[in-house]
Amino acid sequence: MTKLITPDTSLKTPTRRAALKGLGAAATLPLWARYAQAQTSEPIKLGFQMHATGIGAAYGRWYDRTSRAAVAKINASGGINGREVELITEDDGTDPARGAEALEKFANQHGCDAAFGTLFSHVVIGSAPRAGELKLPYYVVSEGHHVASGILNRYTLQPGITDVRSQIQAMAPFVAENLGKKVTMIYPDFAFGYDHRDYFSEAIVAQGGEMAATIAIPPTETSFTRYFSQIPRDTEVLYHVMVGPAVLTFVKELGEFFGGRGPEMIGFIDSLEAVDLASPGLEFLEGSHFWEGNPRYAQENQSEYDVAYRAAVGVDNNGASLTDPSDVSTYAHMFGCWETLHIMCDAMVASGYRGPQDRAAMIEATEAMTTMDHSMAHPQGPKLFNGKTHQTFGQQYITKVEDGRLNLVHTTSIEDGLYDDPVDYTTQSF
Amino acid sequence: MSVTAKTLSLHLGLIAVLFALQFILGPYQQGNIARIMVLATYAIGYNVLFGYTGLLSLGHAMFFCAGMYGLAIPMYHFSVPAELAFLMALAIGAGFSLLVGLLALRTIGVAFMIVTLMFAQAVYLIILYAAEWTRGDEGFVLVQSTRTLFGVDLTDDTAKYAAALVLFATALLFTLWLVRAPTGRVLIAVRENEDRASLLGYDIHRHKLIAVVISGTISAAAGAGYALLFGNTGSTFATVQYSILPLLWVLLGGAGTVLGPFLGTLFMYYLIDYAADVTNAYMLIAGAALVALTLFAPTGIAGTVRKHLWRWLP
Numbered sequence: 001m002t003k004l005i006t007p008d009t010s011l012k013t014p015t016r017r018a019a020l021k022g023l024g025a026a027a028t029l030p031l032w033a034r035y036a037q038a039q040t041s042e043p044i045k046l047g048f049q050m051h052a053t054g055i056g057a058a059y060g061r062w063y064d065r066t067s068r069a070a071v072a073k074i075n076a077s078g079g080i081n082g083r084e085v086e087l088i089t090e091d092d093g094t095d096p097a098r099g100a101e102a103l104e105k106f107a108n109q110h111g112c113d114a115a116f117g118t119l120f121s122h123v124v125i126g127s128a129p130r131a132g133e134l135k136l137p138y139y140v141v142s143e144g145h146h147v148a149s150g151i152l153n154r155y156t157l158q159p160g161i162t163d164v165r166s167q168i169q170a171m172a173p174f175v176a177e178n179l180g181k182k183v184t185m186i187y188p189d190f191a192f193g194y195d196h197r198d199y200f201s202e203a204i205v206a207q208g209g210e211m212a213a214t215i216a217i218p219p220t221e222t223s224f225t226r227y228f229s230q231i232p233r234d235t236e237v238l239y240h241v242m243v244g245p246a247v248l249t250f251v252k253e254l255g256e257f258f259g260g261r262g263p264e265m266i267g268f269i270d271s272l273e274a275v276d277l278a279s280p281g282l283e284f285l286e287g288s289h290f291w292e293g294n295p296r297y298a299q300e301n302q303s304e305y306d307v308a309y310r311a312a313v314g315v316d317n318n319g320a321s322l323t324d325p326s327d328v329s330t331y332a333h334m335f336g337c338w339e340t341l342h343i344m345c346d347a348m349v350a351s352g353y354r355g356p357q358d359r360a361a362m363i364e365a366t367e368a369m370t371t372m373d374h375s376m377a378h379p380q381g382p383k384l385f386n387g388k389t390h391q392t393f394g395q396q397y398i399t400k401v402e403d404g405r406l407n408l409v410h411t412t413s414i415e416d417g418l419y420d421d422p423v424d425y426t427t428q429s430f
Numbered sequence: 431m432s433v434t435a436k437t438l439s440l441h442l443g444l445i446a447v448l449f450a451l452q453f454i455l456g457p458y459q460q461g462n463i464a465r466i467m468v469l470a471t472y473a474i475g476y477n478v479l480f481g482y483t484g485l486l487s488l489g490h491a492m493f494f495c496a497g498m499y500g501l502a503i504p505m506y507h508f509s510v511p512a513e514l515a516f517l518m519a520l521a522i523g524a525g526f527s528l529l530v531g532l533l534a535l536r537t538i539g540v541a542f543m544i545v546t547l548m549f550a551q552a553v554y555l556i557i558l559y560a561a562e563w564t565r566g567d568e569g570f571v572l573v574q575s576t577r578t579l580f581g582v583d584l585t586d587d588t589a590k591y592a593a594a595l596v597l598f599a600t601a602l603l604f605t606l607w608l609v610r611a612p613t614g615r616v617l618i619a620v621r622e623n624e625d626r627a628s629l630l631g632y633d634i635h636r637h638k639l640i641a642v643v644i645s646g647t648i649s650a651a652a653g654a655g656y657a658l659l660f661g662n663t664g665s666t667f668a669t670v671q672y673s674i675l676p677l678l679w680v681l682l683g684g685a686g687t688v689l690g691p692f693l694g695t696l697f698m699y700y701l702i703d704y705a706a707d708v709t710n711a712y713m714l715i716a717g718a719a720l721v722a723l724t725l726f727a728p729t730g731i732a733g734t735v736r737k738h739l740w741r742w743l744p
Contacts, residue, residue, distance in 0.1 A: 052710045091706055096569065096664050101465070101703075108458030121568045122664050129571050129661030133585045144568070151571050190558045190665075191566040219558060219567075 043086040044079070044353075046071075046344065047106030047115035047136075049127065054094025058274035059119045059330045063141065064089065066334040067117070069312040070341040080348045088112055096126020103127050107134040113348075113356060114139065116340050119333060121146055121192065128152040135430065137359050137366075139344055141336035143167070143293070145195055148391035150423025154430060155359075157366055157390040159383075160340030161293065161333065164192075165199045166417035170396045171266070171291055172203035174410050179264040179289065180236025181209035186227065187241050189216035196241045196268075217242065224250050228257040240267040247271045248281055255284020265289065266398075269296070269406075273330040276320075277404055285401045292397045292406065293332040294380045299408045309338065309379035318405070335380040342377035343369070343385075360430040366390075367426055384414050388424040393417050433742045440743075441606055441688065445599045452591045464591045466692075466699050467598035468655045469675075473683070473691030474601045475648030476676035481685035482609055483641040484621030488543045489550025490649055491672035495557065496526045497650025498667060502657045503563055505576055512579050516654050523650020524643055531642030535635060547673070554668040569664025577658055590659050597655045598692070601648050606688050608644070609744050617641050621686070649676075682723060684730030688744050693731045 048067050051060030071087045079085055088110045090102035099118065106112035114137040118124055121144035128146075131138035132153035140147065140158050145165040147158040175183065183204055187193035193216065201211045212232045217224060224246075231238065242250045251271070254262075265288035277285070296319030298306070313334075314322045321327035343366065347353075350368070351361035367387030374382045381395040393414050399406035431439075448467065452460055472494055479485045500522035504510035510518070534545045558566045577584045584590055608614040616637050619627040628634050657663055666672070675698075676691075683694025701719055705712035727734045736743040 053713075091710055091712075096662060096666055097660075100660060100662075101462075104458060104461045108456065108461060122666060125565075125568050125571055126662045126664060126666075129574065129585075132574055133587075133661075146568065153574065191561050191568040194561055194566070218555075220555075 041083065043084045044081075044348065045086045045088055045106075045110060045112040046341070047103070047110065047112035047117075048087050048089045049092050049099060049102045049106075049115055049117040049123075050089050051094045051119060051123070052089075052091035054092075056094035056118075056120050056123075059333065060091075060094075062274070062330040062334045063117060063119070063337050066313050066337040067341060069314070070338045073312060074341065074345050080345050081353060085345075092118060092123050092127070094120055094123060096122050099123040099127035100130040103130045103134060103136060103138065107136045111356075112136070113353070114344060114359065114362065116344065117141060117337065119143070124156075125151075128156040131155045135359060137344075137363055139340045141333070141340050143333065143336070145199075148386075148389040148422060150389075150425075152390075154363065154390075154425045154428040157363070159343045159366060159369065159385050159390070159392045160338075161336030161392065162394045162396070162417060163391055164195050165419060166391075166393055167268075167291060167293070167396050168196060168199040169203045169419060170412040170417035171398065172200065172207050172209075173416060174398050174412065175237055175239070175266060176204060176207035176209045178410075179266060181207075182212045182232075182234055182236040183209060183239050184213045184215065184231050184235040184237070184263075185211065185239040185241070186215045186217060186231075188243060189218050192243065193241060196239075200239065212236075222246050222249065224253045225257055228254065231263075235263045238263045238265045240265065240271070242267075242271050248275070248279060251284060252281035255281070258284075260284075266291070269293075269332045273332060274328050276326065276328050277401065277406070283404075286404070287401060289398055289400050289409070290406060291332075292399050294335045295397050295399055295406060295408050296329070296331040297399075297405045297407070301408070303374065303379065305374065305376050305379035308376060309335070313338070339372075339378050339380065339383075343372075346377075363430075381411075382414065384418075386421065388421050388426055390425050436740075436742060437606070437610075437744055441602060444689065444692070445595070445602070448595055448598070452588065457587060460587060460591055462699065462703070464587075464594040464659065466695050467594040468652055468659060469699070470679070470692040470695040471598050471601045471655065472649050472652035473676045473679040473695050474598075474605055474688075475645045475650075475652060477645075477680045477685065477687075477691045478605060478608070478617075478648065479641050479645035480677065481680055481687070481690065482614065482621060483617045483638060483645075484624075485638065485641065486543050486677070487546040487645075487673070488670070488677075489546035489548070489553075489673050490645075490676055491668050491670070492530070492546075492550040492553040493523055493527055493646040493649035494653035494656075494672060495553060495668045496646070497523045497653030497655075498657045498663050499557070499564060499653075500650060501654035502570070502572060502663045505572055506570055507563065509576075512577060512584075512658060516579075516658065519650055519654035520647060523653070524647045527643045527646020527650070528639070530646065531639045535638050535642065547670070550668065550670070550673055554665060557665045557668050564663070564665070567665050569662055569666075572657060572661045572663075574661065577661060579658070584659055585661070593659060594655065597651065601651065602688065602692070604648075606744060609688060613637070613640065618686075678720065680730075682720065682730055684732030684734070684736070687730070687732035687736060690730055690732040697731065 071085050092099040092102045106115045116139035119142050124140045124142045132155045138156045141161050143161050145163045187196050197214050212235045215230050269290045269292045298317035315329050316322050319329050319331045347362045347365040351365035369385045372378050372383040383392045383394045385392045396412040398410040400409045476490050497519045500519035501515045504515045537545050557564045574585050582589045616632050679694035684690030705715035
């Protein structure tokens with residue numbers, strides 16, 4: 001569905017006399033000057049590729065709210081280069097083919113200047129080739145390693161959220177030092193799970209640990225108990241990264257299997273994004289740890305930026321909607337939309353963006369970015385952007401379930417998540 | 431005008447109109463029509479089996495993916511040029527559909543539907559599990575510089591449209607020839623009355639197998655074309671959804687008509703495109719339209735035209 005967001009112009013409505021004076025003045029200008037004025041006062045259109053329907057709809061709903069809040073803030077601050085920002089939303093159906101169609105709409109139907117959004121990696125991978133062909137800057141908020149891996153193109157960037165490889169690598173020191181060195185991993189038997197299996201195995205060995213076992217669970221599985229018997233008895237840490245509709249069953253059966261006497265557990269919050277921790281069956285998670293891209297619950301050391309960001313998006317201190325406490329957000333990921341929009345704004349300002357002819361300059365301006373301070377534009381924390389790989393690096397948060405809420409126990413450093421550059425997109429031509 | 435002349439005029443006319451449209455349409459609509467032509471090629475393949483032979487498959491996505499990965503894996507992993515990779519995709523599609531046909535045609539009716547569905551699920555899971563080659567659910571991207579055919583850059587919108595038109599026109603004219611040729615007439619006879627066709631001495635099993643292979647190969651060509659023109663693969667294209675879609679396109683456009691698959695694909699594509707501008711519940715609108723069409727035009731768009739206007743429509 002196409003939606004437009006424009007700033008409130010009710011206070012600027014001109015009087016008839018003022019309008020006539022303006023028209024008279026405009027008529028005295030040469031034709032080129034009138035055109036130039038009309039061109040520069042056009043809104044900047046940013047296409048938001050949204051998981052409105054399909055398996056990613058919960059993410060899409062919160063990505064939408066976050067993006068609207070960010071655009072409202074940017075417009076309230078004067079827009080981009082004095083021009084208002086217009087958000088144009090298209091549903092990608094969490095489907096790669098529709099994702100590519102959405103980019104075509106942005107570029108060829110709506111005349112968008114750039115596009116952003118979307119979480120699921122298969123949609124990004126389905127859309128990115130089209131972004132390259134359309135020469136449309138495409139800022140993804142996916143946390144997939146696809147951008148930095150080098151398989152995409154110069155028009156695709158991920159400056160607003162860290163990638164899964166970096167996240168996994170950054171967690172490993174904490175796991176080895178605090179939870180245990182013998183790790184068993186339970187992961188979904190497809191690409192998302194393989195990233196965890198491969199990168200975490202490498203990272204834990206680098207920390208002096210070892211993988212006791214890696215247990216792949218088929219994506220069609222609905223019952224998990226029989227896999228738990230494969231967990232070696234000397235396992236010190238159980239690393240779980242299940243996603244999808246069966247995740248609640250997975251956690252419940254895991255709890256029933258161990259009965260509170262199992263190994264330490266650490267998981268990715270992706271499993272429980274938009275899910276209330278008070279949901280029946282999740283009480284077994286008490287005492288276990290999670291990776292969070294951004295802590296869902298307001299913490300004791302909450303920054304002023306997080307306070308303002310929550311208020312702007314409409315999220316309470318428990319990570320749920322201010323208007324509906326049962327509507328839990330995707331807090332660990334959605335900040336990426338907020339930060340990405342601010343980065344796009346900064347890149348357009350830095351490149352003096354005027355229109356589609358400046359798209360390459362906008363990308364070059366983004367590539368030139370390096371450090372991003374913890375600020376209102378980056379409420380999740382400071383970042384280090386790598387212009388060669390088009391990927392940002394940042395802090396990761398490890399929280400522990402205590403009394404039904406996630407309390408922060410460790411914040412990784414940016415350096416914990418750095419890795420060698422797999423690609424240099426700046427060598428590719430536009 | 432003879433029936434042959436009218437038939438040729440109509441189908442060649444459609445190809446001419448599609449050729450001319452690229453000069454009239456804006457870039458967005460041009461992109462849509464290119465995509466529709468590739469998907470309509472898939473529907474044409476499906477129609478050979480369902481519309482003309484009367485065999486309802488619920489697993490045609492496996493043929494689409496046989497072509498898609500048959501082209502993409504050699505290009506991506508072995509740097510095979512696109513021309514050769516496309517031929518390899520056709521060969522893989524033909525071989526795979528022959529294998530599936532030999533096994534699935536041991537069943538009939540509902541069992542055939544279920545067996546094709548199960549084969550397609552197996553292919554879907556293979557794509558997921560063989561992630562080293564397929565990158566599973568995420569799929570992979572064909573590098574822009576490799577997507578050239580005989581020196582033509584297929585990432586260029588004009589070239590892409592032309593390639594989609596060649597693919598579609600080839601499938602359309604081949605099907606038109608097939609359904610008017612003796613083999614095609616036997617396929618129709620099998621659909622209309624299998625016992626009678628058998629009594630007349632036709633080898634039913636052989637003709638059904640021919641239909642499966644032709645249908646699967648055209649679907650594979652569409653899959654290969656999709657990967658080549660749009661640059662990506664992924665297990666999504668092997669899901670049940672992509673087996674149901676050609677069935678809907680053919681039913682909407684008119685099963686057992688040469689033009690039906692194109693009309694059905696065109697109608698449904700734009701129905702979803704426009705409905706999505708109105709509401710996020712666009713599939714509800716699409717569903718309501720499908721119910722209405724089934725109630726009031728059960729033979730589909732081209733089928734209704736044949737019934738009331740052009741009885742000669744093949």
